[in-house]
Amino acid sequence: MNQTETGLNPMQMEAVEHTEGPLLILAGAGSGKTRVLTHRIASLIRDKGVNPWNIMAITFTNKAAGEMRERVDKIVGYGSERIWVSTFHSSCVRILRRHAERLGYANNFAIYDTDDQKSLIKDIMKRLQMDPKLYRDRAIMAAISSAKDEMIEPDQYRIDAGIDWKLQKYAAVYAEYQAELKKNNAMDFDDLLVQTVKLFQQFPEVLDYYQEQFRYIMVDEYQDTNTVQFRFVSLLAAKYRNLCVVGDDDQSIYKFRGANIENILSFEHVFPDAKVIKLEQNYRSTQNILNAANEVIANNQGRKAKRLWTENPEGDLIDLRQFQSGFEEAEYVAGEITRGVRTEGKKYRDYAILYRTNAQSRLFEEKLLLANVPYKIVGGVNFYARREIKDLLAYLRVIENPEDDLAVLRIINVPRRGIGAATINKVQDWEAEQGIRFYDALLEAEYVPGLMRSLNKIKSFTSFLQVLRAKADYLSVKELLNEIIEETGYVADLQAEGTEEAAARIENIDELISKIADYEESAEQPSLGGFLQEVALVSDIDSVDEESDYVLLMTLHSAKGLEFPNVFLAGMEDGIFPSYMTITGDDPSELEEERRLCYVGITRAMQHLTLTCARQRMIRGEVQYNKMSRFVKEIPRELISLERERGEIEDRKPKMDIPTRGSVYAAMKQAFREKPQQAKTFSAQKATKLDYEIGDTVRHIKFGVGIVTDIVDGGRDYEVTVNFDQAGTKKMFASFAKLKKL
DNA sequence: CTCTTGAAGGTTTTT
DNA sequence: CCTTCAAGAG
Numbered sequence: 001m002n003q004t005e006t007g008l009n010p011m012q013m014e015a016v017e018h019t020e021g022p023l024l025i026l027a028g029a030g031s032g033k034t035r036v037l038t039h040r041i042a043s044l045i046r047d048k049g050v051n052p053w054n055i056m057a058i059t060f061t062n063k064a065a066g067e068m069r070e071r072v073d074k075i076v077g078y079g080s081e082r083i084w085v086s087t088f089h090s091s092c093v094r095i096l097r098r099h100a101e102r103l104g105y106a107n108n109f110a111i112y113d114t115d116d117q118k119s120l121i122k123d124i125m126k127r128l129q130m131d132p133k134l135y136r137d138r139a140i141m142a143a144i145s146s147a148k149d150e151m152i153e154p155d156q157y158r159i160d161a162g163i164d165w166k167l168q169k170y171a172a173v174y175a176e177y178q179a180e181l182k183k184n185n186a187m188d189f190d191d192l193l194v195q196t197v198k199l200f201q202q203f204p205e206v207l208d209y210y211q212e213q214f215r216y217i218m219v220d221e222y223q224d225t226n227t228v229q230f231r232f233v234s235l236l237a238a239k240y241r242n243l244c245v246v247g248d249d250d251q252s253i254y255k256f257r258g259a260n261i262e263n264i265l266s267f268e269h270v271f272p273d274a275k276v277i278k279l280e281q282n283y284r285s286t287q288n289i290l291n292a293a294n295e296v297i298a299n300n301q302g303r304k305a306k307r308l309w310t311e312n313p314e315g316d317l318i319d320l321r322q323f324q325s326g327f328e329e330a331e332y333v334a335g336e337i338t339r340g341v342r343t344e345g346k347k348y349r350d351y352a353i354l355y356r357t358n359a360q361s362r363l364f365e366e367k368l369l370l371a372n373v374p375y376k377i378v379g380g381v382n383f384y385a386r387r388e389i390k391d392l393l394a395y396l397r398v399i400e401n402p403e404d405d406l407a408v409l410r411i412i413n414v415p416r417r418g419i420g421a422a423t424i425n426k427v428q429d430w431e432a433e434q435g436i437r438f439y440d441a442l443l444e445a446e447y448v449p450g451l452m453r454s455l456n457k458i459k460s461f462t463s464f465l466q467v468l469r470a471k472a473d474y475l476s477v478k479e480l481l482n483e484i485i486e487e488t489g490y491v492a493d494l495q496a497e498g499t500e501e502a503a504a505r506i507e508n509i510d511e512l513i514s515k516i517a518d519y520e521e522s523a524e525q526p527s528l529g530g531f532l533q534e535v536a537l538v539s540d541i542d543s544v545d546e547e548s549d550y551v552l553l554m555t556l557h558s559a560k561g562l563e564f565p566n567v568f569l570a571g572m573e574d575g576i577f578p579s580y581m582t583i584t585g586d587d588p589s590e591l592e593e594e595r596r597l598c599y600v601g602i603t604r605a606m607q608h609l610t611l612t613c614a615r616q617r618m619i620r621g622e623v624q625y626n627k628m629s630r631f632v633k634e635i636p637r638e639l640i641s642l643e644r645e646r647g648e649i650e651d652r653k654p655k656m657d658i659p660t661r662g663s664v665y666a667a668m669k670q671a672f673r674e675k676p677q678q679a680k681t682f683s684a685q686k687a688t689k690l691d692y693e694i695g696d697t698v699r700h701i702k703f704g705v706g707i708v709t710d711i712v713d714g715g716r717d718y719e720v721t722v723n724f725d726q727a728g729t730k731k732m733f734a735s736f737a738k739l740k741k742l
Numbered sequence: 743c744t745c746t747t748g749a750a751g752g753t754t755t756t757t
Numbered sequence: 758c759c760t761t762c763a764a765g766a767g
Contacts, residue, residue: 044751114756116756189757254756309751362758421743539756539757557754593755619758621758
């Protein structure tokens with residue numbers, strides 16, 4: 001490969017060609033590191049004759065993994081499916097599925113999410129008779145998680161706790177928690193890493209097998225690896241030492257999750273023979289944006305010296321707008337997007353709105369809805385964490401892994417079977433006495449004293465599960481779920497409820513069904529276990545689809561690794577960003593982490609960056625007055641445009657900042673709500689036929705009743721003009737407006 | 743045992 | 758604001 005053929009600059013070339021031995025690539029934002037990684041993999045296969053299956057690449061999201069595989073495929077044309085490209089968690093699961101029994105787990109172990117962890121911790125706290133006022137479950141979960149990140153086992157934790165009675169108590173919960181997980185044949189997220197490393201440490205032959213397999217290892221976003229992940233990688237790479245890590249210390253933003261910035265800062269100490277390559281040319285952003293980012297991050301101490309530069313034009317100034325309230329802020333953003341799309345030929349997907357906390361998405365959602373702008377919110381409540389989804393998944397989990405007592409407990413009385421807390425307590429007491437598993441106790445419920453009428457209910461529950469389990473042998477996952485829905489009457493109950501909320505839940509269930517269908521179509525060997533695993537490890541960002549035309553809303557954390565032509569950084573206020581916690585806390589390194597987050601945010605923008613803030617804002621039902629973020633003040637004045645309004649702005653009536661009434665807003669959201677799958681509808685298929693035409697009277701969920709005055713076939717979608725009785729004339733896309741003919 | 747109601751308490755960021 | 762938890766009636 002030569003430079004002209006690949007379009008790589010000399011530094012990038014060097015990174016691609018340096019394949020033997022440890023390599024640290026310090027890749028600034030937008031410096032083309034993904035290109036380097038893909039070309040490096042391609043070059044290994046094509047030019048150096050390395051077998052695809054001898055390569056492992058760790059990416060930050062499943063989506064990034066898929067894209068990398070695709071790009072390699074384009075360059076090389078074969079073998080990409082044999083490369084291990086995946087996240088840390090997925091790689092570990094894949095390894096553990098084959099060897100978990102060596103660690104005392106069955107290979108079909110369940111994966112517990114944060115919710116599951118929490119219920120388990122609560123259970124244990126109750127059992128240990130701990131006062132929930134004195135001990136916070138969140139704190140305990142965090143403590144256990146960080147212990148695992150550092151590979152500290154319960155015994156060690158207890159020793160380290162010394163005479164601190166509180167930590168001693170934590171240690172007790174930790175030990176019990178770990179025992180319980182094992183008993184349930186389950187692992188939490190952290191365990192996936194920890195157990196894999198344990199596997200490698202305890203079984204040298206297993207380690208050796210994988211060392212032989214993964215002769216070339218690459219890790220993306222290395223600045224955000226934690227200690228276990230570092231151990232995992234270094235163990236695997238210990239034999240052939242072909243370890244290439246790519247990262248940017250300025251973009252380390254996951255300290256709260258155990259990310260250890262030392263991993264990147266001291267890579268050269270751990271691997272003294274490491275080659276270090278810096279990629280400092282930015283191909284993404286304009287001069288002005290890059291300068292702003294450079295100035296902000298320069299305020300941090302203890303970073304590797306570097307300065308990004310670009311050959312890109314200077315570009316627009318950075319817009320800074322301060323508003324009276326969060327409502328006005330959101331309105332402005334929605335308006336700017338509408339304007340850009342209407343007058344500048346921009347696409348909705350050219351825009352992203354980034355904020356510090358998920359809670360900030362609300363206002364934007366509301367205003368975008370009003371402005372008829374298609375959007376998608378990334379993050380927030382995970383789809384698979386919704387109650388109805390977790391309930392149904394719990395059935396599937398119990399079928400797959402009979403030892404998952406936590407899942408059994410979740411569904412034993414869902415839907416209502418008349419098996420209440422009193423009954424469950426009796427069974428649990430007896431179970432503890434006998435030293436058996438909860439589910440096994442249910443099977444032998446006739447021996448449990450004092451059950452009375454509940455006994456029959458338990459019997460019918462367990463026999464229902466047994467039947468399902470038998471059917472699992474020949475039914476597909478989809479059929480199985482239908483069976484569950486049918487037999488439990490889960491959807492029927494919701495239908496009977498007849499509320500908005502119930503309807504939304506049913507919609508979610510429908511979506512779950514189609515997700516299963518998708519899975520069964522696309523997976524090589526679809527199985528119940530495979531589906532549950534996939535579900536446990538997806539993140540919301542994985543479902544973002546570049547083809548679809550919508551504005552993306554997400555936290556700064558979720559935006560890592562992405563880029564957009566136009567970025568709004570919202571809520572630039574002290575107390576929001578940087579967050580209240582870091583300002584009041586006394587750890588200056590936390591402020592630096594926030595600053596890195598700001599750096600990440602700024603560098604997402606390719607052409608245009610807008611910073612917004614509000615003088616006053618409703619937080620938790622209270623009005624807060626915030627100063628403009630200190631980060632904004634770190635940007636040189638000459639890079640900023642304060643121009644109040646641009647172009648003519650229609651004379652606005654004085655705004656009443658009254659939030660849309662909850663019910664109306666909820667209803668609109670409902671009508672509009674964006675399911676990942678519906679997302680495709682926007683771009684791929686317009687409504688094939690409209691059930692109304694010019695002259696018809698229609699109803700819009702927000703604007704009320706009106707008459708259709710025009711319908712234009714815009715190719716992708718119909719653009720409908722409606723003259724509303726109340727709201728005046730509006731143009732809107734048919735697939736969004738959800739107009740109902742009257 | 744279930745459902746309703748009211749009060750209290752709590753918020754970064756996520757695989 | 759929104760979720761979670763406890764208490765009390767049916």
